[in-house]
Amino acid sequence: MASPLPAIRPLEAIPVERDGGVRYLLRDPQRYSDHEAWLTPQALYLAAQLDGRRTAAEVAAALGERFGIAVAEEEVEAAVAQLDAVLFLDSPRFRDHKARLEAAFAAAPVxxxxxxxxxxxxxxxxxxxxxxxxxxxxxxxxxxxxxxxxxxxxxxxxxxxxxxxxxxxxxxxxxxxxxxxxxxxxxxxxxxxxxxxxxxxxxxxxxxxxxxxxxxxxxxxxxxxxxxxxxxxxxxxxxxxxxxxxxxxxxxxxxxxxxxxxxxxxxxxxxxxxxxxxxxxxxxxxxxxxxxxxxxxxxxxxxxxxxxxxxxxxxxxxxxxxxxxxxxxxxxxxxxxxxxxxxxxxxxxxxxxxxxxxxxxxxxxxxxxxxxxxxxxxxxxxxxxxxxxxxxxxxxxxxxxxxxxxxxxxx
Incomplete structure (x- = not known):
């Protein structure tokens, strides 16, 4: 049975007119990640489907139904890997990173x-x-x-x-x-x-x-x-x-x-x-x-x-x-x-x-x-x-x- 994909973290998505259309600037208000990402409306919809319960197949089906396009599971998994690489997902990788930052903060005298x-x-x-x-x-x-x-x-x-x-x-x-x-x-x-x-x-x-x-x-x-x-x-x-x-x-x-x-x-x-x-x-x-x-x-x-x-x-x-x-x-x-x-x-x-x-x-x-x-x-x-x-x-x-x-x- 396919495993669910990790959930998207609480992020800011700011709509901006760019390249002849609307793009969304995605960033982390908690600054556990210093990265920013520009997403198309389709990519933002994909990110919004990441609730910690859906599988890649389910997300691909939701994208297909919403936009009328064929989306392969591998495309969803590649997009999820990119989001995880910039620490935008509540994944084991992110939780390890967060724990290190918070431990350093707790140890600081001020x-x-x-x-x-x-x-x-x-x-x-x-x-x-x-x-x-x-x-x-x-x-x-x-x-x-x-x-x-x-x-x-x-x-x-x-x-x-x-x-x-x-x-x-x-x-x-x-x-x-x-x-x-x-x-x-x-x-x-x-x-x-x-x-x-x-x-x-x-x-x-x-x-x-x-x-x-x-x-x-x-x-x-x-x-x-x-x-x-x-x-x-x-x-x-x-x-x-x-x-x-x-x-x-x-x-x-x-x-x-x-x-x-x-x-x-x-x-x-x-x-x-x-x-x-x-x-x-x-x-x-x-x-x-x-x-x-x-x-x-x-x-x-x-x-x-x-x-x-x-x-x-x-x-x-x-x-x-x-x-x-x-x-x-x-x-x-x-x-x-x-x-x-x-x-x-x-x-x-x-x-x-x-x-x-x-x-x-x-x-x-x-x-x-x-x-x-x-x-x-x-x-x-x-x-x-x-x-x-x-x-x-x-x-x-x-x-x-x-x-x-x-x-x-x-x-």
């Missing part, structure tokens, strides 16, 4: 910088690169002034690359630098590749070209004791950029004084589909309660940082029509309504605003924003910057924002 293409990798040039955004067009107009007042309860900052989102980062981090620094930054990053659990914590610090930002070991240990499952997917931090891009700024502004608790947050799309409120997830509730209790018990003054982008629109992201001024203005209205719910309402109001829109503009960060709103209680927020990063030649736009949740004096 999480190495992994996304330096998103900023300036050279430690000699990085400080000037970051500082330039304070005076760049769209930035806050100048560098941070003297620090005064208590550390903010919360901060919203982008996670898009700094080459596009730099001015919005500058608004966020100037406001942070103009307050007294907290003892610990709890960074709530977007988990782009998805998680099995609602959260994935890492019990080590993050390295940057300017040096590491150390872990708050006491806070991490207290949280791990209460929610050990939240540390089971530590490897999700290996290449995820959302936390890393915040840590670069924290190291630049606060140096060795900065302490970190890095947390990746899974999406809320299960709740979007079911309509059930996020607080119906017992694991999410247990984690947020345990984090708040640990912070209070240890007497930590923390700032929660939500590393998020907002809308992702354009044909690059699957929209049927190219972007124009009217579409960009409509997206801005949607974004600002969501931000208003975040800044002036509670977590439930924010979730309902996002759910009501059906996430039609693909907000990349609803879950960290929801958690930020839970952790900052009823404190009102202040919008510092809204920015649309529009790339016309690729027909895509990613929006982002900077916002601050000030802590009252004496709180």
């Amino acid at each position: 999480r190495p910088a992994a996304n330096t293409a998103a900023y300036e990798a050279d430690p000699e040039r990085l400080p000037a690169f970051l500082d330039a955004w304070f005076t760049a067009e769209g930035g806050p107009g100048g560098p941070p002034g003297p620090a005064s007042g208590p550390a903010p309860a919360g901060l919203v900052a982008p996670h898009i690359d700094l080459h596009r989102g730099g001015p919005a980062y500058a608004h966020a981090y100037r406001a942070l630098a103009e307050a007294e620094p907290p003892e610990t930054f709890v960074v709530l990053g977007t988990a782009h590749a998805g998680l099995r659990h609602p959260f994935a914590c890492l019990a080590k610090g993050y390295d940057t070209p300017l040096g590491p930002v150390a872990l708050d070991r006491e806070l991490a240990a207290a949280l791990e004791a209460a929610c050990p499952w939240a540390f089971e997917e530590a490897a999700a931090h290996r290449t995820e950029h959302s936390v890393e891009l915040q840590v670069v700024w924290l190291r630049h502004l606060f140096g060795d004084r900065a302490r970190l608790l890095p947390v990746l947050v899974d999406g809320l799309h299960d709740h979007l589909a079911s309509g059930a409120p996020p607080e119906s997830d017992r694991r999410r509730e247990a984690f947020l309660a345990a984090l708040g209790e640990a912070v209070a018990r240890l007497g930590r003054r923390v700032t929660y940082v939500a590393a998020v982008d907002l809308s992702h629109v354009g044909t690059h992201f699957g929209d049927p029509e190219p972007l124009d001024a009217a579409r960009l203005a409509a997206v801005e209205r949607v974004d600002r309504e969501l931000l208003a719910a975040l800044l002036t309402g509670d977590a439930a109001a924010f979730f309902e605003r996002w759910r009501a829109g059906g996430d039609a503009t693909r907000v990349c960060g609803a879950a960290p924003l929801y958690c930020l709103r839970r952790l900052t209680a009823e404190l009102p927020g202040r919008l510092l910057c809204y920015r649309q990063c529009h790339t016309p030649e690729a027909d895509l736009m990613v929006s982002c924002a900077a916002a601050l949740f000030p802590r009252p004096e004496g709180a």
